[in-house]
Each structure stands twice: as C-alpha cells, then as structure tokens.
Amino acid sequence: MLVGAGWLSFGVGWLIVLGSVLVRRGRLVALRRNWPFWAVPPLVVVLTGSLVYVGAPVRMRFELSRGSLDHFAKTVSEGTPPGKRHWIGLYPVEYLEGSCRAFGFVIEDTGFFTSYGLAWSLSGEPDIDAPGFYRHLDGPWYIWIDD
Template sequence: MWLMALGVGWLLFGVSWLVALGVVLVRRGRPAALRRDWRFWAVPPLVVVLVGSLVHVGAPVRMRFELSRGSLDHFARTVSEGTPPGKRQWIGLYPVKYLEGSRRAFGFMIEDAGFFGSHGFAWSADGEPDIDAPGFYRHFDGPWYIWIDD
C-alpha cells in the first residue's frame, strides 16, 4: 500500500513541476527567469532520472541485502549447524513472514514484499535450494537466492 502512495506522490510532484514550468514559459518575461534559474528547474528531472536508474539496476535491494548480510550469514550458519530456525520476526532488516527448510537449505518470505506475489531469500550451499515449497529461485549472491512465489 505504501508503494502505491509513494507512486502517487511522485506523480503529483511531476505534474505540479510541469504545471509550474508551463506557467513560467507562458508568462511574459518569465523565459528569461527560466534561463537565469536553470539549475532550479533542472534538479527535479535529474533526481527522477537518478532514482529511476538506481531502482532499475536494483541498488535498493542490493543495499538492504548488504546491510543485513551479517545477520543473514549468521542465521544461515546457525541453521546449517543444526539449530532449528524457530520462529523469527526479523533477520537483519527483513521482517520475516514465514520460514521453510532444513539444515541443507532454507528460505524465508519477507512480509509485505512483492506486489502480486511473495518474495524472499533462500540459502543453499549446494546450488539451487531444494526446499519443499512452491516458487522459483534466482541466484543473487554467493549461496543466497531470491525466492519468488507467484
């Protein structure tokens, strides 16, 4: 839900910027002010392009994963050593919806992740995880996979 609100906010921001730009271009004498203040008018589209590019290449996902890497690796190590995963509420910066797996491979779904399906991470030191759960896996980093359950 918050993602939709954020999208609407960006849309309103863009429309209001375009309206303000249109007003400046239509009024007499304002194009000179536009040339004088070009930095002011150039920043919003540059910010939109920069944010869109970072989201497109997956920078927010990678950054959150790397910030959580210590907790994720520690959790994987304890599970692979035989400690049952138990009921976890958070692993690093990820709120856990549910856990599946065993000592050889496990996965967890992230609460409120995914617009049309569920998304999470899976860990397996022996290649693609063989967790008895629906979905498919895409290699992410090292023994970590992105788990997508449509």
C-alpha cells in the first residue's frame, strides 16, 4: 500500500507541475523544447504497470530461483524430508508441507488477505492437504494461492 501511495503522490505532483508550466506564458516553448523530460515519467509508469500486469516480476524471480527450486525438489523427491527451510532461492519460506510426490511452501509476507507460494508436483496439480488452489507456472511448478 505504501508503494501505491508513493506512485499516486508522484503522479499527482507531476500533474501539478505540468499544469503550472502550461498555465504560465512563455513556458509552453520550454515545454516543447524539453518534451523528453516531461514524457519520461508517464512512460515509466505505463511500462512498470504493463510489466506487473503480465507477471514479469513473478516470472523473473522464479527463473532466478529455478536452480535452487529444482535442487530442492530433487532432494525432496528422492525421499529426504523437506524439513524446515528459511530460504529456497529468492523465496523466504514461511511454512512448508508435503511429501516426496508433491510439496508446497508459502512465501513470507505475501498478500494482505491471502498467502501465496509455490508448489511442485510431477503428476499434475499437487495433492497437498492444504487449503487453496493452484495455477500452473512452468513444468512441475505451480503458484499456490492459500485462501
């Protein structure tokens, strides 16, 4: 929420400054001359919003953690109990549950009303005794939404 309030403040401030420049005489020429300065903030906002909308941050974090996640999944599938983990790749683990066939973990500090995490299963959607639902991410990996 704090980040959203910051972006909103930034946008309102930018609009106020742009409006004051448009109202003053002689400033329109400066506005035309310095159009890249005025065009960059809205383009950054649109680009950031678009990347978040298509899930680029989630995908990038997953891909950067893929080696650790796959190693952990291999270890668990070979029969080693998951145990208590604090981090798997770039993900801080709140709690972890499952078996050698499927497991899932909730990522710390995700969501206000629900928790999010990752689940792994070679045989389709994970069969874990936990509330929530799954959305396929890649290969045997699923996003686990704990409701």
